[in-house]
């Protein structure tokens with residue numbers, strides 16, 4: 001007898017953004033063919049027993065920087081170990097570089113080396129020269145572009161004139177602006193004031209990135225988005241007060257989306273005392289009250305997405321704190337760390353977890369329902385997650401080239417045990433088995449959807 005299905009995950013608890021239920025998941029070719037109770041095992045060529053385990057849609061990490069110690073190929077490996085199956089990378093065009101060339105380069109690199117399906121965001125460091133390239137880059141299937149309101153001294157900053165111009169172009173063509181929202185000019189002044197003192201180090205550094213300047217920049221980005229009619233996405237929101245302008249804008253019906261990251265959800269500023277420059281990231285990790293407010297905001301829908309902001313860089317933890325670069329790894333721990341703190345501590349349900357890690361990123365970046373859910377016709381991107389499996393995170397069991405993790409020694413309950421992308425094995429028996437170059441490029445073409453709560 002001809003078997004109708006290629007793969008059957010049997011006995012699991014299927015979780016989507018709509019709810020959770022017992023169901024088997026059958027796959028034919030690259031897509032999901034049935035999600036039903038008691039699909040007979042004889043109907044599939046391969047049957048995997050997932051009794052008692054969660055079957056989640058593949059996690060989509062929309063905030064990845066594959067340009068430091070992990071490249072596009074490495075990032076796909078590291079992410080796959082953590083249960084992520086789709087990545088959206090930032091293709092940065094630095095000063096003097098062409099945005100189009102950098103996007104094309106990362107696209108080709110991804111096709112050659114990525115083990116996972118991936119899409120791209122453009123990132124503009126020299127807006128006056130690079131904004132005119134946006135329409136041609138959009139033709140490649142890249143429709144989200146990042147601008148910095150921070151980093152004036154470094155020369156990465158986009159001023160209001162050029163951000164408004166870019167937003168105008170994006171609004172007209174169905175794109176979206178991503179804004180790193182901190183007031184760079186004010187931060188530069190505070191750095192000059194405090195960090196030039198003799199012997200300045202961590203205590204002085206702590207005075208240079210106040211949350212007020214993040215809130216102010218978020219507000220400014222929102223108002224420029226309002227004037228131009230451009231959808232806006234704020235990556236890495238860190239503090240309670242930053243939620244005020246976001247809530248206000250969403251209440252006004254503006255298309256304003258916001259993301260936070262596991263480091264802001266599960267760590268506090270005290271980590272700088274123990275891990276030093278390894279925990280130096282921008283914007284900074286803030287207080288326990290901020291951390292808890294971010295969970296509230298994930299629960300009430302003000303924040304729609306959790307992503308890693310994976311940016312592992314070479315640092316000397318014993319060197320001058322002020323000289324060390326911003327950034328930390330986080331790709332591999334995105335799902336388990338968010339699950340452990342969020343679900344096991346009762347901040348959010350497993351269904352909400354799937355919304356913020358899978359469904360909402362897919363909706364906002366135009367990949368839904370191909371990605372982000374478990375439904376007939378969707379790509380068979382599946383993560384099998386064991387909620388009873390304990391795992392102690394240590395640098396030596398992580399796969400990033402960073403060589404350290406901010407979660408060193410943390411024991412989490414719940415770990416991804418296998419994953420599939422378009423029906424093929426990615427994580428299998430504890431190892432990533434997908435081949436480099438097997439990932440596909442995902443154009444992000446549709447207008448962003450406001451995720452339902």
Ligand SMILES: [Zn+2]
Pocket residue numbers: 063065235309310311
């Ligand atoms: Zn980032």
